[in-house]
Amino acid sequence: MIKMRLLNGQPQNRISMADRAFQFGDGVFRTMRCTGGAIEFWARHYSHLEQDCAALGIVCPSASILLEDLSRLRPVDAVLKIIITRGETARGYSVPDQLLPNRIVQLAALPAYPEQLYQQGVKVRVCSTQASWQPALAGVKHLNRLENVLARREWHDPDIFEGLMLDRDGFVIEGVMSNVLVLSDNILSTPKLEQSGVSGVMCEVIFDAAVQHGLQVEKRAWTLDEIKQSDAIWLTNSLMGLLPVSDLCGRHFQSHAAQLLLSGALKQLRQKEKFAIVDLAGMTKG
Amino acid sequence: MIKMRLLNGQPQNRISMADRAFQFGDGVFRTMRCTGGAIEFWARHYSHLEQDCAALGIVCPSASILLEDLSRLRPVDAVLKIIITRGETARGYSVPDQLLPNRIVQLAALPAYPEQLYQQGVKVRVCSTQASWQPALAGVKHLNRLENVLARREWHDPDIFEGLMLDRDGFVIEGVMSNVLVLSDNILSTPKLEQSGVSGVMCEVIFDAAVQHGLQVEKRAWTLDEIKQSDAIWLTNSLMGLLPVSDLCGRHFQSHAAQLLLSGALKQLRQKEKFAIVDLAGMTKG
CATH class of the missing domain: 3.30.470.10 (Aminotransferase class 4, branched-chain amino acid transferase, N-terminal domain)
Structure with missing residues (x-):
């Protein structure tokens, strides 16, 4: 609330x-x-x-x-x-x-994401509601979020954590409330968001963390079939951090070694890049 | 206000x-x-x-x-x-x-549309902001109107009355604040709104009026070049009614005989299909 x-x-x-x-x-x-x-x-x-x-x-x-x-x-x-x-x-x-x-x-209040989700991964479905094709708004976190609302309304099963949204050409754009990261052939990638989708800060952070640890990164267009063939998938946003996907439409993913690397790197960056607001509140009081 | x-x-x-x-x-x-x-x-x-x-x-x-x-x-x-x-x-x-x-x-307050606009027609430009491709929302008059806001921000020239929005494939979808009607080969048509755009009541009314007067009507996909070659173009919404286009990106349109027919028919339907709300106010008072 x-x-x-x-x-x-x-x-x-x-x-x-x-x-x-x-x-x-x-x-x-x-x-x-x-x-x-x-x-x-x-x-x-x-x-x-x-x-x-x-x-x-x-x-x-x-x-x-x-x-x-x-x-x-x-x-x-x-x-x-x-x-x-x-x-x-x-x-x-x-x-x-x-x-x-x-x-x-x-x-x-902060939402509770149980540690178990990070250990075991989450179940993900694919939404029939498309991510709209709108280059003028792609990447922008704007208040026209009806398509996310409609996509979220597609499922009620509490075991399903997130739904992926594809564009009209069948390329994976994002989750309803998250960005998507894909590991394949030791390259960490995220979908290009040039025509659709929201560019999230946490996705950028994980990219930076990956680069710092010598991982190759890229933005590319992914079809659903392609990401099903990948080695690992994660969801990411500023609240959940980095959450592994264990099941995408019945395709199971094992926990991947990169999980430890990336979540460790994220933890470091979270410590490093924070702005202490309590001090400021103290200042305005004084 | x-x-x-x-x-x-x-x-x-x-x-x-x-x-x-x-x-x-x-x-x-x-x-x-x-x-x-x-x-x-x-x-x-x-x-x-x-x-x-x-x-x-x-x-x-x-x-x-x-x-x-x-x-x-x-x-x-x-x-x-x-x-x-x-x-x-x-x-x-x-x-x-x-x-x-x-x-x-x-x-x-009702906006003032001078009679002159209906006599002489209005000047229309083409927006670079696309109408988004989103089948889940096409036709629906929803509150996600950022693309209309961005499209309207493209021009400041007060002589330009409206801007047309095209989809990613170059098909004409609508005006920023209006639907579009096109007369070509004695067929009155309006763009299909299956993937983009807002389905307006007044456009439907004009269609009905046209049918009642023996005019053939259809919904179809129009490219910009095609509508530039048409015999007449109108803009329509519930406030403006039926407004002829005299200039679309430098292509001039003469006043067309169908204008008189359609605006006469619209006038009749406006009289016929109205709901007297003052009576109801009297009732709730009594």
Whole structure:
């Protein structure tokens, strides 16, 4: 459940219905993991937020104002979500000049991912809802997420952890709530997201971790059959970290040696790349 | 400007940020024209709203409860917009059973479309922002409208009335805020919307009007070059009605005899298919 929300720095759980996020999904978001009062990979998250705002022509709030907001939430171990909307307008798609964006930060409890999932892996299905072909939005973590909602509605079996979404040409794009990493011939790869999908920070982190450990990486187009023939598959997002797939539509994957390497490297980077927000909260108090 | 809004029947301009329309664009909408206290083509609008809700698995409120809401807005000459959202949830894409949708009705002033536009026609450009390929959402008037926002941001020239959006294969899908009708070899046609686009009520009305007047109609795939070679092009939505295109990327179109026929037929249908909401307001008062 959401524990606290700020709208432009003020406690607020409601938003104007004139806000374009409500009317059109006209905004972007980022979800971050906060542990021990520090935001993991803050610099990367902010950099992606800036890029996403730029892609849509939304004025991105400064890192300092967002950090000030986030520090007011006094997070310790929590999910932090930032939403930036284009702002509020009367009616119609056109946007007046000088429109002020709305910024929302919210704090929720960390989801529980049992250690068992990381040891044994998770079961994954394939969704019939396609990832849409839209080069203007590909890679951007925007608020038009209906296709993810529809894809998630396809299954109710609690044993299935995630569903893969393919584009119209049958290439694997992503999971409903995660990016996908594939190991094949000792190359770690992730699908190209040039026409569809969301570019996640954690996927980028794992890529960097892999490179640091001498693993070759690439972005490429994968068909479902191809990834079924691969040596290992992982799901990744900022909350789950790196989660091995044990079953993809009945194709079973054994635990792979690279799991230990990558999860160890991720653990190191999580320690290294974090931003202690509690200190900031202390500062604003003082 | 918006003059009044009701949320689930109560005056309210704000919505919970837990609403899935705000978080994901998880909802549908319809825009209607009200003249002299009567909603034009109400039955068709409601039918489309029901279909759109069904496509997304949202429980559609009954026509009677929506009409009661709309009557409370006491519209005379106005734009009425209905938004149905999937409802409010904590976090994540998955949807609990029995989620209650939120219904919003809002009233705004009718936009002024000068008679001159109908006489002389309007200038239209082609957008570089594509209409996304997404069969699960094609035809549905949903709240994921970022591509329309981006397409509308492509031009600032006030002489350009509308921009056409093409799909990835170069087929014309729609205008940013309108559907497209094309006359060629005495056949009135509109693009197929099986993979992209929004199916508008007014486009359906004009089709019916054309059939009633003995014109042949069809849905087909049109390339930009093909529609440039056609005899006439119109834009249509519930507010503008039927607006002739006089200039499409420098290709000039003369006023076509079918304009008089179709606009006359539309005028008749507007009179015939309207629902007097003022009477209902009187009833709820009494």
